[in-house]
Amino acid sequence: MASSFFLILAESSINREKNKLFSFPGFSFSDAVMDQLQQIGEVLGNLKVLMVFKDEIHINQRQCRLLSDAYNIAFEGIIEEMQLNLKFDEKNTKWSALENPLRELHRVMKEGKQYIKNCLEPKDFWAKAISLNHNTDCVNFHLHNLLSCISIVYEAIENAGEISGCDHEEINKKRLIHSKKYDQDWLDQKLFQIKYGKRYLVSQELSSRLDSVTKEDRWNLSEAISERKRSSKHENQLAEIVLSPKGKLFPVSILVGSKDYFVRRRLSTGRKYKEIHWLGESFVLGHFIGDVEPLLEDISLSSSISHPNVMHYMYAFCDEEKKECFLVMELMNKDLASYIKEICCTRRRIPFPLIVAVDIMLQVAIGMEYLHSRQIYHGDLNPSNILVKTRNSSHDGYLHIKIAEFSLSSGKKLKGSTGYERIWYAPEVLMEESTSKYSEKADVYSFGMICFELLTGKVPFEDDHLQGDKTSRNVRAGERPLFPFPSPRCLTSLTKRCWQAEPAQRPSFTSVVRVLRYIKRFLIMNMDNNLLDLPCPAVDYFEIDMKLSKKFIETARVSDIPFQMFCYRVIERERCSLYLKEKSSDSGSEGTSTYGDDSGFNMMIHDDSFVSPLPLRRSSSQMCLDVGSKSSPRKIDKKAVKQSGQTPKGRTKRPPPLLNLRGRSLNLKSNSQLTPPATMTPGRRRISGHKSDSELA
Template sequence: MEQFRQIGEVLGSLVALMVLQDDTQINRRQCCLLFDIFSSAFNTIAEEIKLNLRLDEKNTKWNALEQPFKELQRIFKEGEVYVRQSMDKRDWWVKAINLHQNKDCVHNHIHNLLSHFPVVIEAIETAGETAGRDRGEMQRRGIALKMKYDKEWNDPKLFQFRFGKQYLIPQDICSRFESAWREDRWNLVETLREKSSSESTTKTQQRLAGLLIKKIIGSEGCVGKLFPSSILNGGDYVVRRRVGGQYKEIQWQGDSFALRNFFGDVETSASEISTLLSLSHPNILQYLCGFYDEEKKEVLLVQELMNKDLTYYMSGSKRRVSFCIPVVVDLMFQIARGMEYLHSQKIYHGDLNPSNIFLKARNSSDDYYQLKISGYGLSTVKTTTVSSLKPNETKPCIWYAPEVLQEQEQCLPGNATSFKYTEKADVYSFGMLCFELLTGKVPFEDGHLQGDKVSRNIRAGERPLFPSTAPKYLANLTKRCWHSDPNQRPSFSSICRILRYVKKFVVMNPDHDEPDARSPVSDYCEIESWFLKKFAANGSFNSLSVAQIPFQMFAYRLAEKDKTILNSMDKNGEGAASTSREDMNSTVDDPLITASDAKSADSDGKSVYSEIQEQRSIHLDSTPQRRSVCTRIPEKKILQMKRNSNVKAARKSTGHKDGIPNGKPTQPPLPRVQSVKNVRVSRLKSMTRSLSTDRLRLATGDTSD
């Protein structure tokens, strides 16, 4: 309850800030959208608490809500910081440069909310299953949950129609996800025009305003064209230091930026530069402005600045201070999201390693970081020199996929070669990054591979070894990413969906650091295979749309529930009168069952989810004491039971003892089994009334006639 109160405090702060929303000159529409969806989230939680929980149980049955509410408070707090920064009028020109095409409102803050909100709803529902003392009320809540998590809602449009309001994606909110950003850009253009005509605006600021207006509008002749370097040099432009490679840290317009420069003919890379300047995502270092010096033939690209890369955190005095599991999963997820976005723009990195992963501590007091990917793009000016390194140097080949190493092997030493980058090669590099995040060790750092043996052994299939303490569900995903066969590696869209659900598991099970910590009941990679076949493959699911995140979480939840039921049946059997596995297998031979099952079976026999559904139809019973989706199996089981009874009767008449002396009465069957048997016999009679007499005799085993 305390965490929920703290969430209310953050929302109250936003209410006070939004009183002055009309004075906001940057991202006003997006701030209003964020405030509205936060308000809707708070009200929805309040309604769910009223429906499912009791205040007098807050110290007992509410404990499961602590971690989900804590994470939700962090999301609210980060959203509040975003609104504060947008409304702050200080350093206005710097914010105009940094935020003129920023999409963090939807793709960072709303994305995080929609990814986590299903966790909060499920936590409240789980706590509500045991809340209160009225058994009737508890049963009604249980029935309502079973109806909610039914496969009939396993469709994106039906899900939004039925649960859109509960999961914060009603149509009126979703329509604002894109329109709010477009409206803010046009409002910024009007503000820039007003400022450029103001007498207090300097010449440099006027030229900068013209640059931003042309960039936002995308006027004809400006697309793909760089602006004169005099606009950059005319202000307080100062190079502060070189940060390696093509990058420098500069001071410009009173703030620090990164500058990427290279020399050459701009025409050969104009199209790619234009694409880079249009990119915007919270997990990539964004290109803000582009300039060109005609005399020097120098291209100057201004980027946002982040100083500390992943190598800084994984080496030196901080080495061996491993990130905790929730932070590791969050960092893996942010890398995957950034790469998913780049690949959606047909941009492949080719050099994904710790030196191109930058981290910045978030504004909250916990250990979470904002992660951004650098070093992408400009393949026309990227070259790799194949040469021998010093024996003690760390070879960059540990981050390259085997197929890339094979291509490098075929190049002559000393040649500058532009390699072909691929999606699956980036996934391999991501797998190696995951290993370093999970273990705190550089891959192959143990020293058993030296020199050219590193590349050769990697191509032969050797991979780093995980310690026994590494979570298996994360290690298994990593191993899939560095598979030797590129076709077996998942896409970054699949990795994002898997890690989004892994984040949910980590929040719901905060004992992840314990030696006997729980593992997921399902292999999320298998669930993703089913998801791809059912939704992504036919184009009915847009992986980049944040509005579809709640449905993705819902679909995973349905598959996980089925897998849990299946595992439970495999371990414990089904019901008091359950038969052996041979008996269950024999039920498939019933022509009444197989004909129906053949119609209802999914066309894709390899689908994990279809296997689950088919096995449910075989195993589950329809008696009131059991959860059921099938009404035909029990009759087959009772046929087996009756056949066994007839066999026992025959054995009695022929003197077989079965361990019981002849003539002594046997122990009567359990009343529950007998009552179930009577019900099943009556059902059998009603179902077989239209059958022929011979078939009825064959089905029941009755030969008395």
């Protein structure tokens, strides 16, 4: 009976969502955009069914309610904007810009629904309290992804809306309205919140809930535990574990004495990690033998950390007589290095689709930004210390990333490290051969090397067989790995900024996060293009970030994301408009508009089909793809096209097979290959000798 009731309720909620969504006459599910809307409606319908039983969510109930409310508010706003700006009879010709942003929104909402479902599952109260007590995924992961995505969806609606209809005067008025929205006067966070807060889910009310909901749930949990009747000594011990300050050591008997505790398997021989079963859940258990005293500082540090992209010690147990320490952590699948090695093969040279690679970069950067905000420097950031777990069962390749193996008191030394380990260290660290140079900028350098492997599937320098002291010597001399095949310039540029020889020239992780978030937005808006046909961003995002950095709060919150992306969009439109006006002036064409402010964009729009209003430079290996080879850019581009089995104009939703070229290294101090690229800014000073470093803006 209960299951029948649940099915009837689910069907009813889904139908209500569909009726709300598809109030357009003549609706057909055969259209791609409408298919995406239908799938989102089904997720929201299922979510409404789950929230009927919200009172049964005993752990993180307020976070689940906030997430559900945010999804529904976001969707209602999107439907309202579509009804105001779009014409249904143009869905097959002018709505194509919405397909990929809505697909991303569906993926984000589907993951959030699964989070709420997990919180609602009828598990043992103590098991859920132990596993979810320190979880901050609701705000820092699911709502983070929603706020990043909602800006992209609204931008896509605006782009489609600007060309909706056939009346040229009406179209020009729409463009004028949109251009006024992106006026410099709105580059103030308070004004932005007043004007656009509700639409972008950062109204004063929602922002206040974002900031307080996690603390409220923890307080509610402590109250529930205090009032809960405990029938055994074991329950009293579990209550003490949940309510005690983070980092406190408990007797190991509480863990191993549990009736359902057992070891499933060993995960590592050297590090002594095991997968255990405890309270009906699977965890990782770190088993360390020796004096516990030296570990106390690291235990306290790691236990105080709470972020979706950083691994932390959930609970710590010790046996003082045997001098053993047991650290309980979340279970992940494997480390990133092993994962890349496992999925790469001769037929699959790039380990991830480009959008997934950027998502991984973004998660790593966000995790490192969090650590650096707490004055914690990793010092050994490499793919072996990044743990991964698949995020869903749809086989889209997305992973959940957690940074591990950071420490305050590990006392890392380089003298005994291998050549593989040394390739991730910054030149200044290799120069000192000690931990004295571990810093924020050294971590950024290591991150650049990780980006290289994510984009190419190659371990840096692996084709040069650098070992030990030779690695250190060459890296200190300025050698960096060379991209073996074409890669998007916006990503190779970011990578090379991060591995600059001079630490001061490397960006902070805060800047890297903002830039990667906007690069991800760019890829979502252009996801239908293959690698060789990907348009090139019209502006340098790091230049935008430098211009806007003073407007952003140093310790950004999740609720700041829409404002940051809005500011990027304002400057991007301004730069593009100036670019087009200058181009029009140089060519002698008038190219003016009766509405002035956005005249450059009017030149880029055709009435019969959607074209991005940005003057995106069409891809070529000279302009948009960094080609790490001594061959000429044109020659490399032809090879790539030939191997992909397409003409240069051909398009596919999957990246073509990449070049079968051996990866090489390039000495930054060599001048033999310093041929300025076609898009190099005149007069820009070359920072280092890498072939493409001069392209950095």
